[in-house]
Every structure is written in C-alpha cells, then in structure tokens.
Amino acid sequence: MNTYESEQEQLEALQKWWKENGRAVIFGVLLGAIAIIGWSSWQAYTIQQAEKASRHYGQLLDSAKGNLYEKVTQKGNTLVEGFSNSGYTALASLVIAKAAFQQNDIDKAKTYLQLAMDQETSGAVQQLARLRMARLLMDEGRWEDAITLLDENAGEFSSLYEEIRGDIFLAQGEPAKARSAYDQSLASAVLLGGQSQVRIRTKLDDLMGDDSKRKNTRNMPETE
Amino acid sequence: MLQDIRDRAQGWIAWVIVILICIPFAMWGVYEYLGGSPNVPVANVNGVELTSGQFRQAYRRQQTHLKNLFGANFDLSLLNERDLKRGTLNDLINGEILLQTGLDNGLRIGDRQLAEAIQSRSIFQEEGVFSDAIYQRWLRMFGYSASGFEQEYRRSLLIEQIESAITDTALVGAKDVENILRLQRQKRRISLMTIPRARYMGNQITEEAIVNYHEHNQAEFVTPERVSVSYLELSLDDLPNVPEPTEEELRRLYDHQNVGYVEEDDAKSGTARSFEAARGELLEAFQRSEKAQLFFDTAEQLANLTFENPDTLVIASDALELTIEETGFFDRTGSMVDDVPLAGESADGPADEFADKGDKQSSQDAAPGKAAITNDKKVIALAFSDDVLTVGNNSDPIELGEYHVVVLRRKAHLPASPQPLEAVRDEVTARLDIKQAQERIVQLGNELIEKLHGGETPASIAKTHELTLREKIEIGRDDTSEAREIVDKVFRMPGPESGGIAYDGMVTGAGDFTVIGLEEVIEKALTDADTAIETATRNTLARTYGNDEYQAYIRTLRVGATIDIHEDNL
Numbered sequence: 059m060n061t062y063e064s065e066q067e068q069l070e071a072l073q074k075w076w077k078e079n080g081r082a083v084i085f086g087v088l089l090g091a092i093a094i095i096g097w098s099s100w101q102a103y104t105i106q107q108a109e110k111a112s113r114h115y116g117q118l119l120d121s122a123k124g125n126l127y128e129k130v131t132q133k134g135n136t137l138v139e140g141f142s143n144s145g146y147t148a149l150a151s152l153v154i155a156k157a158a159f160q161q162n163d164i165d166k167a168k169t170y171l172q173l174a175m176d177q178e179t180s181g182a183v184q185q186l187a188r189l190r191m192a193r194l195l196m197d198e199g200r201w202e203d204a205i206t207l208l209d210e211n212a213g214e215f216s217s218l219y220e221e222i223r224g225d226i227f228l229a230q231g232e233p234a235k236a237r238s239a240y241d242q243s244l245a246s247a248v249l250l251g252g253q254s255q256v257r258i259r260t261k262l263d264d265l266m267g268d269d270s271k272r273k274n275t276r277n278m279p280e281t282e
Numbered sequence: 283m284l285q286d287i288r289d290r291a292q293g294w295i296a297w298v299i300v301i302l303i304c305i306p307f308a309m310w311g312v313y314e315y316l317g318g319s320p321n322v323p324v325a326n327v328n329g330v331e332l333t334s335g336q337f338r339q340a341y342r343r344q345q346t347h348l349k350n351l352f353g354a355n356f357d358l359s360l361l362n363e364r365d366l367k368r369g370t371l372n373d374l375i376n377g378e379i380l381l382q383t384g385l386d387n388g389l390r391i392g393d394r395q396l397a398e399a400i401q402s403r404s405i406f407q408e409e410g411v412f413s414d415a416i417y418q419r420w421l422r423m424f425g426y427s428a429s430g431f432e433q434e435y436r437r438s439l440l441i442e443q444i445e446s447a448i449t450d451t452a453l454v455g456a457k458d459v460e461n462i463l464r465l466q467r468q469k470r471r472i473s474l475m476t477i478p479r480a481r482y483m484g485n486q487i488t489e490e491a492i493v494n495y496h497e498h499n500q501a502e503f504v505t506p507e508r509v510s511v512s513y514l515e516l517s518l519d520d521l522p523n524v525p526e527p528t529e530e531e532l533r534r535l536y537d538h539q540n541v542g543y544v545e546e547d548d549a550k551s552g553t554a555r556s557f558e559a560a561r562g563e564l565l566e567a568f569q570r571s572e573k574a575q576l577f578f579d580t581a582e583q584l585a586n587l588t589f590e591n592p593d594t595l596v597i598a599s600d601a602l603e604l605t606i607e608e609t610g611f612f613d614r615t616g617s618m619v620d621d622v623p624l625a626g627e628s629a630d631g632p633a634d635e636f637a638d639k640g641d642k643q644s645s646q647d648a649a650p651g652k653a654a655i656t657n658d659k660k661v662i663a664l665a666f667s668d669d670v671l672t673v674g675n676n677s678d679p680i681e682l683g684e685y686h687v688v689v690l691r692r693k694a695h696l697p698a699s700p701q702p703l704e705a706v707r708d709e710v711t712a713r714l715d716i717k718q719a720q721e722r723i724v725q726l727g728n729e730l731i732e733k734l735h736g737g738e739t740p741a742s743i744a745k746t747h748e749l750t751l752r753e754k755i756e757i758g759r760d761d762t763s764e765a766r767e768i769v770d771k772v773f774r775m776p777g778p779e780s781g782g783i784a785y786d787g788m789v790t791g792a793g794d795f796t797v798i799g800l801e802e803v804i805e806k807a808l809t810d811a812d813t814a815i816e817t818a819t820r821n822t823l824a825r826t827y828g829n830d831e832y833q834a835y836i837r838t839l840r841v842g843a844t845i846d847i848h849e850d851n852l
Contacts, residue, residue, distance in 0.1 A: 109392030112443070116395060119446050145387030149447035156451035167453070179387055182838035186831055190453050197455025214837040218830060225461065249837065250830045257826070260465050260759070266774040 111141040130157040148177040217246040237265045326846040327378045367852045380441045391436045452827035473753040473799040482719040503706045504698045506613035511690040514604045518685035524572040585679045588689045592675040612656045727787045727795040777803040
C-alpha cells in the first residue's frame with residue numbers, strides 16, 4: 059500500500075511541476091521542432107537549388123557544344139546571376155569565356171575569366187583562369203599585365219605558365235630570356251602530354267644558338 | 283507499471299521481436315565466410331576508402347576499353363599488367379578526388395537530370411525512344427544492379443561536368459597559332475658535305491696505347507654474367523607406356539564412342555565400323571588419354587616436391603625417377619659460353635654442388651632432337667631471377683610447350699668478370715683505330731668549317747678534298763629524307779647572317795663527319811589561303827592545352843588531398 063501512496067504522491071508532484079514548467083517545455087519542444095523542420099527545409103532547398111543550377115549548367119554545356127552563342131549567354135546569365143553562390147559559377151565562367159572568345163568578344167571573355175579568378179573556393183580554377191587570362195593579354199600585346207599574372211603562384215601549371223612567359227619574351231625580341239623560360243618550361247614538362255613536350259622543345263630549338271657565342275661553333279662537335 | 287511491461291513481454295509478439303533482432307547478429311559477416319573475394323581497400327582518399335571491388339570493376343572496364351581500341355584479338359598480356367593496374371588505380375583516385383571536390387563545391391546531379399541523361403543514351407533506346415526492357419537487359423548483361431549503375435552514372439556525370447568545363451574551353455590566340463605555324467612550316471635550305479671515316483682507318487696503334495686503353499676501360503671488357511642450372515625435365519615422351527587395356531575396357535570405350543567410328547564410305551548408309559576395325563585407333567586414343575592424365579599427375583607431384591623441398595631437386599628426382607640434367611653456362615641472352623671458368627675465378631654457387639659436378643657441364647648440351655632449354659626466354663628469365671639466382675631456390679615449373687615442363691635450380695653462377703687483354707686485343711685495336719680515324723675527321727671537319735667561314739666555297743673545298751657535296755637541299759622539320767640527327771641539328775642551328783651561310787658539323791651515327799651549311803631559313807607568311815590550316819592548328823592546340831590544363835588541375839587537387847595507396851591489394 060505504501061507504494062500506492064508514494065505513487066500517488068509522485069503523480070501529484072509531477073502535476074505540480076507541469077503546472078509550473080509546462081509552458082516552458084511546450085515552448086522548448088516547439089522551438090526544437092521548428093529548428094529541425096527549418097534545418098531540413100533549408101537542406102532540401104539548397105539541394106533543390108544545386109540541382110537546378112546543375113540542370114542549367116548542363117544546358118549551358120550543350121549550347122556551348124552546339125555553338126549556340128545566344129543560348130550560352132542566356133544560360134550563363136541565369137547561372138551567374140541567379141546562382142552566384144553555387145559551385146557552378148566558376149565552371150560556367152570558363153565555358154562562357156570560351157564562347158565569348160570564339161565570338162571575338164574579348165572583353166566579355168575577360169570579364170568571365172576574371173569572375174573565375176575571383177572564385178576563392180577553388181585555387182585550382184583560379185590558377186587555370188589566370189593562365190588563360192595571360193594568354194589573352196599576350197595576344198593583345200599587353201605583355202606587362204600578362205607577366206604580372208604569370209608571376210603569381212603557378213603550382214602544377216608551372217610548365218604552361220613558363221611557356222607563355224617564353225612566348226612573351228620572344229614577341230618582345232628577347233631570345234635569351236625566352237630561351238631560359240622555355241628551358242624552365244621543358245624541365246617540368248614531363249607531366250604534360252607528348253604533343254606539348256614536342257611543341258615546347260621546338261620553340262626552344264628554334265632559339266638555339268641565337269646568341270653570338272654559339273655561332274660558328276668550332277669546338278668538338280657532339281658524337282652520337 | 284514495470285509489472286505490466288514484464289507481463290506483456292511474455293507474449294508471442296515479444297518473441298518475434300527477439301528473433302528478428304537475433305537474425306542480423308547471427309548472420310553478421312556471413313558473407314565474408316561464404317567466399318566472395320574480400321573487399322579490401324586499395325586506396326584511401328581523404329578518408330574515403332576505394333575498395334578492391336571498385337578497382338576490379340574499373341580494371342575490367344579498362345580491359346574492355348583496350349579491347350575495343352585494339353580489336354577483340356588483342357593480347358592484353360602484351361602490356362605490363364602492373365603498369366596497367368597502376369594506371370587504373372590512378373584514374374580511380376583522380377575520379378574520387380574530382381568527385382569529392384565537386385561535392386564540396388556544391389555540384390550535384392539530381393534524380394531528374396540523371397534519368398534524362400540515361401534515357402537519352404542511344405544504347406538504351408529503341409527507335410529513338412528509351413526502352414526500359416533494353417535498359418534492364420543491358421544492366422543484367424554487364425552485371426549491374428539498377429541502383430549500382432545509377433550511382434556510378436551519377437558519379438561520372440558529375441566528373442564530366444568538371445572535365446568539360448576545362449578540357450573544352452582552352453583559349454588559343456591568333457599570335458599563338460601564327461607562331462606555331464611559323465615553326466611547323468619552316469624550311470631550311472642546306473648543303474651537306476661528308477667526310478667518310480673509312481678513309482682514315484688502318485692507323486698504326488702502339489702497344490702502349492692498347493694496354494693503356496684496356497686498363498682505363500676495364501668496365502667495358504667484361505664477360506657477361508653467366509649461370510648454369512640443374513633441371514628436371516618432364517615430357518610426355520619420357521613417361522613409361524601405360525599398361526595395355528583389357529579387352530573389356532576397350533570394348534566399353536568402343537560402345538561409348540560408337541558414333542564416332544563410322545567409316546567414310548559407309549557414312550551414307552550409317553553403318554558403324556566393327557570393333558575389330560576400330561581397335562587400333564581405340565587403343566591409341568585410350569593410351570593417349572591415359573598418358574596425358576599420367577603426365578598431369580606427375581607434373582603436379584613435380585611441382586609439389588620441388589616447392590616443398592626448395593633446396594634440392596634430388597627428392598623429386600628420386601620420387602619421380604627423373605634424371606637431374608645440367609646445362610653449361612649461359613648468359614642473359616641465352617648464348618652458351620664454352621669456356622670453363624678460369625682458375626681463381628670462384629663461382630659463388632654452393633660449394634658442394636659445384637665441386638661435385640666438376641666441369642661436366644661442357645658435355646651437357648641438349649639431347650639430340652630436343653632443343654636446348656636455354657633457348658627458352660622463360661627459362662633464362664627464371665634462371666636469372668632473384669629467387670633462383672640469389673636465394674638459390676628451385677624455380678617454379680616452367681611450361682616449355684604442351685606436355686613439357688621443367689623445374690630448374692642454380693648450379694653455378696659466374697658474375698661479370700674482367701677479360702684479360704689478350705682475349706680482347708683485337709677489339710681494343712679496332713676501337714683505337716676508329717677513335718683515331720674519328721679524331722682525324724673531326725679535326726679535318728673543323729678545319730674545313732674554318733675555311734668556309736673564311737670565305738671559301740663548299741664546292742672548291744669538296745673538290746680539293748674529294749668529298750661528296752650536296753647543295754640546295756630544302757628540308758622541313760619532320761622530313762625523313764635526311765637522317766633524323768641531321769634534321770635535328772639543322773633545326774637547332776642559328777640562322778645565317780644576311781647574305782652569308784652558317785656552318786656547323788657533326789659526327790653522324792654512321793661515324794662519318796658531316797659539314798652542314800645552312801644557307802637560308804625559309805618562313806612563309808600566312809596568306810588568305812591558309813585559313814583552313816589555321817583553324818585546324820587552332821583546334822589542335824586548344825585540345826592539347828585543354829587536356830594539359832585538366833591534368834594540371836587534377837594534380838593541383840591531388841596536392842591538397844591525403845592519399846594512401848595499398849598497392850599490395852591490387
């Protein structure tokens with residue numbers, strides 16, 4: 059019987075506690091529920107946005123492959139403006155830059171390369187975009203600006219960076235400097251494909267002996 | 283309250299629940315016991331394990347890909363398996379890193395997009411419309427589950443999104459194209475004058491020079507490393523004849539194969555040959571199959587006995603009644619060397635084996651009618667393998683042909699050793715002769731180049747020195763009309779000053795000296811007619827840049843990743 063009494067007491071104590079704290083508990087549970095629902099809807103929303111961006115990006119790629127320039131621009135704007143925080147912005151910028159370049163819209167190409175260069179999330183894309191920007195600047199004859207870009211950290215792109223540096227020195231009429239840049243480029247070119255190795259080698263060979271010391275070779279010729 | 287729970291827990295529902303819970307615990311890990319190859323990790327990328335199952339699948343795909351590339355009859359064993367596996371693993375790791383990077387950056391392939399992508403594949407379509415039946419059949423054919431395939435396809439779509447953004451978007455400027463075309467299409471007009479080495483051969487070589495040269499170039503005058511092996515050879519012919527079958531056995535065979543013994547003439551009537559007529563053939567067939575069986579049994583015993591007793595062939599020899607045979611010394615090319623090791627040269631094989639057998643080896647050439655086993659590449663490779671040569675174990679059985687195996691072990695080993703002067707005197711003399719002739723033509727060549735720079739013409743020099751001169755040769759960078767080395771040299775020479783000719787020379791592979799006169803570097807400016815080649819060059823360059831940039835991109839990602847490779851699990 060003791061048990062019953064104490065159970066009765068317990069029940070009363072519980073009721074009393076509930077009267078005092080009930081509101082707080084309900085409020086807490088509600089708050090928790092809202093937080094959970096909010097969090098999962100946010101998750102669902104981000105996923106949905108990412109999937110949307112992905113579909114737009116897929117269409118962008120298709121348009122670029124089909125050389126549909128207007129569609130590329132349109133899809134590109136949707137992506138870059140509507141989904142500016144998505145991971146697709148950097149990739150899309152590269153695609154749009156290429157399309158613009160093919161349309162001879164160099165300014166636009168540069169704008170989008172700059173956008174890719176500004177994407178802090180991916181250092182690799184930044185290095186890549188810088189390389190492409192340097193090529194554009196070189197083609198325009200803005201050598202100093204190109205060199206400034208090439209002076210930044212090249213990382214795994216160093217062979218390609220040095221090749222452009224060599225091209226710029228060559229265009230500037232500085233064969234000795236160009237040769238040393240090509241030399242450096244070739245030194246790290248083992249990781250490049252065979253065609254690139256041949257290309258850089260050819261550029262280097264063409265400058266061989268292009269200073270007076272090497273002319274009129276009289277020393278022992280190389281044997282086999 | 284608790285009592286209530288206790289009372290109700292006795293019911294049948296509770297038992298069902300308990301049993302259901304038990305099952306997973308009891309069956310946990312059963313799959314591992316049931317065989318199925320264990321799914322061990324082959325690599326770990328940023329904490330994500332790549333399993334051997336994934337690897338095997340990728341490797342199979344790689345093999346199919348190669349077969350498609352080189353034709354169904356392509357022999358994959360021609361490729362280095364280790365390299366192939368490493369390459370596959372490398373691709374797998376790259377894929378994982380790209381995937382992780384993509385997901386981190388918020389890339390995502392939704393279900394709808396995945397479905398669209400799969401449905402648009404023409405292999406899953408019938409008359410231009412996606413067919414689920416075809417899709418399911420395809421999945422079964424390649425052993426995929428639908429969810430497994432879809433997961434993998436999603437993965438590859440995501441990687442493709444990154445890849446296309448980089449490989450297809452490289453930029454190539456007009457100046458770049460112009461420069462490349464300038465180099466590619468450049469021609470050079472040259473003259474070539476050859477001073478033949480043969481003309482200056484036959485020099486007097488002093489004894490002192492010979493001795494001196496031999497002393498200073500000892501490393502080049504060594505006998506090749508050689509080894510001799512003892513071996514057990516098992517072939518079908520060596521096996522004893524099997525006992526004659528009883529009539530009864532033959533008759534059973536006859537009944538069994540009856541259908542096969544229809545004589546040609548009787549073929550139409552379909553009458554079978556009599557047992558007597560087929561007897562000879564039956565006997566032969568019977569013995570052949572019995573003997574083959576005997577061969578396989580013996581070969582297996584041979585493999586086991588030589589493996590279990592890696593230090594000797596004697597046990598296998600006694601048990602199987604095979605004679606231990608021996609070869610003479612042979613080198614890595616398999617050519618036999620007759621000379622017995624000189625006194626003082628110690629073979630580093632086990633002393634007992636070497637001493638016992640003395641130098642019998644010179645007489646141990648192949649038995650008549652049998653090719654020497656030292657002609658076989660596999661034999662040579664194993665004889666010089668670490669396990670046999672250094673450790674001194676018996677080799678694995680080597681299959682020399684159908685019903686023909688050999689197990690060998692090292693008998694004696696002669697490391698590369700210097701050759702005495704007398705043995706190589708002729709060669710030294712010849713080399714010195716060539717060297718002197720070379721020096722003379724180089725000296726003459728340089729003198730001539732000097733004279734050419736001084737203003738003499740190639741024609742007058744060629745006449746004075748009776749040399750062949752070829753003038754006004756126009757060559758391109760990739761031309762094969764002249765020797766590769768000369769073309770390379772020509773395109774590395776500085777261009778001539780205006781109006782002049784640049785001269786240089788080289789000793790060619792044939793040993794002659796060639797004087798090269800570079801008369802003109804010809805570079806044609808691009809014209810309107812070159813638009814097509816410009817476009818083609820631009821596209822090629824863009825592709826090359828794109829691929830290289832993509833690889834550099836992946837390498838950059840790899841630098842930032844933590845990668846463990848377990849190559850043993852490949």
